[in-house]
Amino acid sequence: MSQAAATTHYTSMGLDSRKMGFWAFIGSECLLFGSLISTYLVYQGRSVAGPTPSQILNIPVTSISTFDLLMSSLWMVLALAAVQRGDMKWAKVWLLGVAIGGTIFLGFQFYEFSSFVREGLTMQANLFGCTFFILTGTHGAHVTVGVIWMLTLWVRALQGKLGPQHAMTVEIAGLCWHFVDVVWIVIFTLVYLLHK
Amino acid sequence: MEHAHAADQPHPVEHPHPTAGTYIRVAVILTVLTVIEIGVFYVPVFHPVLAPVLLSLSAVKFAIVVMFYMHLKMDSRFFTFLFGGPLLLAGAVMLGLMFLFGVLTLGH
Numbered sequence: 020m021s022q023a024a025a026t027t028h029y030t031s032m033g034l035d036s037r038k039m040g041f042w043a044f045i046g047s048e049c050l051l052f053g054s055l056i057s058t059y060l061v062y063q064g065r066s067v068a069g070p071t072p073s074q075i076l077n078i079p080v081t082s083i084s085t086f087d088l089l090m091s092s093l094w095m096v097l098a099l100a101a102v103q104r105g106d107m108k109w110a111k112v113w114l115l116g117v118a119i120g121g122t123i124f125l126g127f128q129f130y131e132f133s134s135f136v137r138e139g140l141t142m143q144a145n146l147f148g149c150t151f152f153i154l155t156g157t158h159g160a161h162v163t164v165g166v167i168w169m170l171t172l173w174v175r176a177l178q179g180k181l182g183p184q185h186a187m188t189v190e191i192a193g194l195c196w197h198f199v200d201v202v203w204i205v206i207f208t209l210v211y212l213l214h215k
Numbered sequence: 216m217e218h219a220h221a222a223d224q225p226h227p228v229e230h231p232h233p234t235a236g237t238y239i240r241v242a243v244i245l246t247v248l249t250v251i252e253i254g255v256f257y258v259p260v261f262h263p264v265l266a267p268v269l270l271s272l273s274a275v276k277f278a279i280v281v282m283f284y285m286h287l288k289m290d291s292r293f294f295t296f297l298f299g300g301p302l303l304l305a306g307a308v309m310l311g312l313m314f315l316f317g318v319l320t321l322g323h
Contacts, residue, residue, distance in 0.1 A: 034294075046297050049305045050304065050305050053305025057312045090242070092242075093284075100238065208269050
């Protein structure tokens with residue numbers, strides 16, 4: 020029996036306890052992002068000073084970063100499939116791809132934030148600035164954690180310490196990654212496409 | 216000892232995951248839906264129905280990622296409960312706050 024299988028604990032329902040714990044964590048994250056999105060929507064259109072969303076949001080640039088994040092989710096499941104079938108060569112390629120995709124997304128966010136600040140939108144400028152930076156900044160912090168997690172898995176794969184017996188470890192990292200993707204799906208629609 | 220401990224544990228429930236081909240088909244669908252979203256945003260004729268169309272497309276994309284990439288379609292329903300319960304609660308809190316602050320109103 021492998022070390023990973025020997026140390027795995029299953030619940031009375033036969034579910035992996037790590038996976039169950041992570042799903043419970045994701046549930047709590049739904050409440051965190053729900054509260055941040057609510058705050059953004061409640062204060063939407065109530066800023067007494069500019070810049071306003073329609074003056075400042077750059078939809079073409081954000082569409083590209085959205086596509087990038089979407090593709091990184093595909094690479095994540097391909098990495099998991101590669102680990103499950105023991106194809107570590109492709110697992111390394113896809114894991115690095117996810118980390119690079121996430122870094123590109125963060126680069127777009129850095130570009131967006133710095134251009135907004137240059138145009139006068141800061142957290143102190145108005146209600147839009149405050150709620151926008153907190154919401155998208157919290158999401159960006161989650162992407163950063165995801166990128167670090169992917170790089171850790173990639174390094175372990177390079178060292179030969181990641182194999183099919185660690186598929187659940189990769190699957191749980193994937194849950195984290197896909198969650199930031201689904202949160203961005205909501206943010207892209209509510210903040211960028213349905214702005215006032 | 217470790218072997219005996221592992222043998223005492225409940226039997227793991229394993230569910231087969233989709234193939235790489237399914238993952239790629241899902242990515243194509245998600246890309247097409249995203250292109251439609253952006254297209255709808257830029258075409259003035261859709262502006263009267265912009266909110267319902269974009270929210271529906273977003274909900275479909277959300278569901279597809281959760282079902283296929285996060286494997287909720289194949290995994291134990293208990294994971295769906297762990298995720299869906301707080302998600303519904305978050306949605307209810309959002310709607311409650313939006314009604315409370317007058318962002319959404321009933322009737323007039």
